[in-house]
């Protein structure tokens with residue numbers, strides 16, 4: 001099995017060291033594990049977004065993170081777990097230039113792009129859930145998927161994480177959102193980014209993998225490649241529900257996923273996982 005999305009204590013809202021994650025991966029049959037810690041955010045954003053100091057590793061820790069993952073990779077070689085160096089970036093306009101500069105400093109295997117912010121609002125933070133009341137759901141989804149497409153087109157990421165994160169606290173629009181899914185799939189295909197099948201949604205109020213079958217099927221029709229990630233925030237969630245991710249991929253018509261090494265994709269058949 002592969003798990004291309006986990007966090008450690010360094011982002012200040014997860015727990016566990018890289019070594020603990022590698023040990024958990026070995027126990028669970030995860031043979032490829034990518035650390036995708038939240039890349040440091042620009043100082044201006046940390047100032048302006050309430051709660052942002054707890055969303056990503058501090059700026060001065062990036063080099064330590066890279067070194068720590070390298071040490072975990074050595075443990076992984078002993079335990080039969082291939083460890084990849086990744087980062088999850090906030091691919092929103094106010095963070096993109098900063099992310100690009102940081103990504104150039106280290107030899108990342110993969111970059112995962114996310115939209116966690118709408119303007120100054122971290123809409124996936126339960127502490128700020130009250131702000132959903134300020135939006136009409138249909139308009140919120142339009143805005144989110146617009147920003148997601150722009151993030152994909154930024155060219156910074158190899159794979160877009162939890163693509164329908166906006167459903168986290170439920171409340172999908174009453175009307176069809178097919179047009180949003182189709183335009184997201186079109187943007188991903190044109191940008192050449194992959195889509196992540198992220199099982200953490202199963203552990204959230206929406207109780208559904210990100211993305212939904214409808215969105216993943218739209219991605220498949222446009223030949224957007226896929227990855228699998230648990231988005232674990234503790235070692236106990238490494239590889240969580242990966243069999244459900246594979247089942248969803250099969251349902252959407254996928255026969256393979258991809259793994260990135262040195263930012264180069266390589267296909268792996270679902271039957272090989």
Ligand SMILES: [Zn+2]
Nearest residue numbers: 088114161162
């Ligand atoms: Zn995320």
Ligand SMILES: [Zn+2]
Nearest residue numbers: 005007088231
């Ligand atoms: Zn994450």
